[in-house]
Amino acid sequence: LSANNESRGALVVFEGLDRSGKTSQCGRLVSYLEGLGHSVELWRFPDRTTSVGQMISAYLTNKSQLDDHTIHLLFSANRWEKRSMMETKLKAGTTLIVDRYSYSGVAFSTAKGLDFEWCKAPEIGLIAPDLVVYLDITPEKAAERGGYGGERYEQLEFQRKVSQHYKLLKDSSWKIVDACQPLDDVEKQVKEIVLQHIIACQKGKILSSLWS
Template identity: 75%
Template sequence: MTNACHLTVSKALNFAKVAAQRSLSSRSNLPYPSKCTLKQIHMEGNKKCDSRGALIVLEGLDRCGKTSQCSRLISYLEELGHAVESWRFPDRNTGVGQMISSYLANKSHLDDHAIHLLFSANRWEKRSLMESKLRSGTTLIVDRYSFSGVAFSSAKGLDMEWCKAPEAGLLAPDLVVYLDISPEKAAERGGYGGERYEQLEFQKRVAQSYKMLSDATWKIVDATLPIEDVQKQLRQIIMECVLTCQQGKPFVELWQN
């Protein structure tokens, strides 16, 4: 890896660590924060937000079907004439993302705290572009987001509030859809075990972390149903969200007091 790439990664880690420290410090004298503490982004000189795209996130255990369902949703929205893009985290095309990719493929080893901050930095790399795309009217269908980062890292034993801290200030999804499948059922699907986190006992802990993160705003879909049935439910859920955002739903930020 070049010196420039090392410098970029170092800056990313430093940024994420500072963000975590500031967020934890600001909340040190407050009671345990709620699961869905969000802060509305104020629009200068405009009482109502303009029409925009929706930020839709699909979450779930490994092999729950997120990637295939994201692809189907993209095709469906395109057929209806909507501007839409498929995003995925981690984004392995960036400098930080390449380090994450190496780690996930078991080609490198990093401290659990360090890899969590890299995952967070990878999302911050895309934050400005994400908001720009949404403001332009493009809906983003995202395969994993901050909730995955927190769920997987806390499943390793890291403090959940520490894991949330560097994510605070990222755009909050307009919709989170959790594709629900038991760890045992997911393990029966093809290709399971190809990456570092695809281990049954670990996935059980991830499932528990997701339960702690979820709230009444999440939409839960049974991922063990036939693909077509899952897709039908997803279409109904996301179209409501897309229409709401087109009507001027304001942006909010993740985990801000």
């Protein structure tokens, strides 16, 4: 497959619990796509490099305390500050592989008890992913994988709630991949699914917005 200037890139989002393997799968996928000659970039949210991202990072590492609504809106603002760059890249033909997006925003905040519709509202108008790869793992299995780290949300009971709330967000753009399989098997499935979607976008699939 050669990159074609006329066609747009695909917006591919990875979601899943902490330690579901998103970061390693995203890395492997990007190397693979680069090897095929695609224009591709790896993004992640939260993007801790911006000033909003630094506030989020301080919160996640327990260096600051914030009201649940406030941190929710900061996560959303962190996506909004990248929105126009995202659109420019996609239209220029670059595929974006994104580690977490609005679904994390809603699943984590609703797991704390915030209202579902309230949580979705600030995400409306962001670019809708062409594909959401959900790496499906039980919270118990994820915890066994070297254990959770020290960040705020990395606790079994909380991850159980997040897992339940993720399920409410599933729509037709989602593909569920069993993340308990060996890494190489997960990787193989992910590559196949993603390539199909990149081709659909090159053929003119229209870019749309959340949450319609």
